[in-house]
Amino acid sequence: MEPVFFVMAIMGCDDAGTACRQERVEPIRYESAAQCEAAMPAALGRNTDLDYPVVAAACRRDARRFADRVPMPVGPRS
Numbered sequence: 001m002e003p004v005f006f007v008m009a010i011m012g013c014d015d016a017g018t019a020c021r022q023e024r025v026e027p028i029r030y031e032s033a034a035q036c037e038a039a040m041p042a043a044l045g046r047n048t049d050l051d052y053p054v055v056a057a058a059c060r061r062d063a064r065r066f067a068d069r070v071p072m073p074v075g076p077r078s
Contacts, residue, residue: 005029006029006061007025007036008039008043008054008058009057009059010022010023010026010055010056010057011023011024011058012050012051012056015053016054017056024047026039035076040057044056044057
């Protein structure tokens with residue numbers, strides 16, 4: 001059995017936070033979804049330079065599949 005790890009995708013979204021496009025993947029690997037989700041606020045803070053009204057993050061089990069979680073958005077930028 002291969003080890004399981006999680007990575008965090010950073011996405012740019014429309015004003016409603018619904019139409020999102022993956023823009024980056026954080027380089028850190030997490031051993032659990034909970035660790036990944038706990039790191040979201042800091043990761044979102046590092047990625048405010050994206051040119052989207054809403055920046056969101058989602059943890060993925062590996063490079064191929066998103067975890068069953070709703071993206072955590074950052075509100076519209078001023």
